[in-house]
Amino acid sequence: MNVPTFTVYTEDAVARFMRIRRQTLALCTGLSGEDLQVQSMPDASPGKWHLAHTTWFFEQFVLGHDLAYRSLNPEWYYLFNSYYESVGPMHARPQRGLLSRPTLDEIFDYRANIDEAVGELLLRGVTTELAARIELGLHHEQQHQELLLTDIKHMLSCNPLLPAYRNMSAPNQSKTSPLRFLPGREGPVDMGHEGHGFAYDNETPRHTTWLSSHALANRLVTNAEYLAFVRDGGYQEAGLWLSDGWAQVQREGWQRPLYWQEDLASEFTLAGVHPLDPHAPVCHISYFEADAFARWAGARLPTEAEWEDAAAQLPIHGNFQESLRFQPNAVPLGEGLLQMYGDVWEWTASPYVSYPGFKPLPGALGEYNGKFMNGQWVLRGGSCATPRDHIRASYRNFFPPHARWQFAGIRLGQDR
Template sequence: MLRTQVPAAPDMVGNTHATATSPAAPADWLAQRFAAVRAETLRLAAPLSAEDAMLQSMPDASPAKWHLAHTTWFFDRFVLQAAGLPPLRPQWNALFNSYYESAGPRHPRPQRGLLSRPTLQDVLDWRRELDATLPALMASGRFDSAALHRVELGLHHEQQHQELLLTDIKHAFSCNALMPAYANHLPVITGEAVPLRWIARDEGVAEIGHDRWPMDSGDFAFDNESPRHRVLLAAHALANRPVSNGEYRQFIEEGGYRRPELWLSEGWATVQAQDWQRPLYWQPDLEHAFTLAGPRGLDPHAPVCHLSYFEADAFARWAGGRLPTEAEWERAASLRAVLGRFADSGFLEPQPAAAAEGLLQLFGDVWEWTASPYTAYPGYRPWPGEVGEYNGKFMCGQWVLRGGSAVTPSRHARASYRNFFPPASRWQFAGLRLAKDRP
């Protein structure tokens, strides 16, 4: 059993340059980053028992043990084997391949919780072996620039799974009548929310996306963030902060979940079929919610989270606004340093905005749903080879979220980052920021 207490850290962390060092970074720097990212995954898993690590509470979530194994499989398959080296655990390939058709067969996603073997200790032993093998190979000069790029891709991939490990265990613990805490003493910030104000934006041409092709030019970004391109934006306004719990509670109390005219057709059908009456994890009294620290009083000033796209869109319509497009969001965010309350801060739940002027909480606290479907940018090309399945094949039926959340690693965030989920997804730390058109 691994058990440690998750420490609190400063409340605002991030990367002022928005991204990590270039994919062409020296192997010694990359080896240091590899060690840090891999250690962080183990730190996040440390409060969990072997029994906790087996839990899969729904098909969209995965057990913590699977996250520990899959991230190791990724390096084994796409770095070691791609460099012509033998796999460390070839017999486990099908168990921990997620969705890579070109990499062979896969264990069914909804049945990952049935994988009692290999044991958690077996998985941790595999991690230790890979964590010793891969840096030694980098130090030997065995890897070319393409292999080093795949190492960095694997690190950003692992950071995605660090976030998923927390969102998935939160959902699993919420299904337990004891409502156990992942961490008993998470810090909180008290204080009233900054009043909602509108920040006007003029009509104009904006450049969005990341100029990252070919692979070894510039800072790291996923392929779905490129190419950089120009978009015409109409005059609009953005709210200075995300919508709060208190504002969303007013939506509920005024019948928001009972008014079909506020909802997209598919959203209203989902509300009826799933009997949605409030955000995920809110208790019926609308005063308490389940958190990674267990049940807590609902802070009316903190950003609302665990909303589906349908709920975010319905609230925006009720409030007389709309969701921002991802281009509107990125133009605003690209002018700011990537600072916010990310997972590194230790809060692990959204906190109220600090008193300040301008656009607040663009990064951290909650992912923000946008009005943009997840589609390819003009001129998009997926990565070559097997890793080309990473993003592009999901460009159907999903919606874009921006900004990162309280469980996103700070070095994983940047203004061009495009997260995406199906519109009914609620277990991610997703909220919304209002937008509106201007004459």
């Protein structure tokens, strides 16, 4: 007979739970109820929905783990389920902005009630299985903190007034390190989560792969470099683009990165419209644009194995959510690989597929990652909207190749 082991959480661990939950609320400071209600496109969600869905996650998968638990608002399970088909039906994603009820105040009360219940549960002690679910819920919360920021930015950009989310420090203008290609390791290397600390199931199992002779750019592609691509007619040259990418350019009328203004000298940021910093990493571009730029530059995008092997040898520091800038910093001067973490997610040349021997989590939580391994591309490294303690070298983010509203940029690679 298997006897479940229990984890009794300390007050520090409960404080961490509350800190991460409260950070989501802090990101909403200064936003109106109207701001949090708007859904600017089907790929984005209203801020109010993010606040409710992250709470639903803890109610559904933590409190609901107790068969005796009874929700005070069972009809909300339908409203705030995202994509968990095995849990039950859900409200249509493109219509989340129509959910004027429950009210924002009711969502705040919902969060407070669930937080209190989970906090009490932690102090009483939970099984190792439930502890793992709570940890997953906290990382899920941090993912939605980043989504909250990117969705708010897109929403505000749709307003002709181009209002600011917050006033922030001016960008640091500086000289840019010359672009150089640094050789990576060659031969068999191990990649994937090593087994210490939290990881999503899609980071496993750790396995051996082969790296051919290659090099990575020492830094990210800058706005000035991408501007040269734009001025050189990059968006008019079909030969630079993948077929689906060229069709997207024609269909959507793309001429420049998302949020660049028509003057090609300014961009919309979460602090409003600011001059384009030529030394900052270009961001808010799709995989299609990243791939076309790399081809124009006579290079390619790195594979995720090349990126991870290089990043695993570096400390994790950079411009993350905690800086409160919510905008990429200028590329610093320095030696070695720069800005591997933070600032912008880096598109890789790797499709989002499973590792050899991959097994999703059992039950409904197995829908978290595995079922999206189709038609998406991997990004690495985190961004200026990512919480610092959420990222690691093995972290695999993924988006469809046309996605532009995330803080995504380019690091070049090349064969040697």
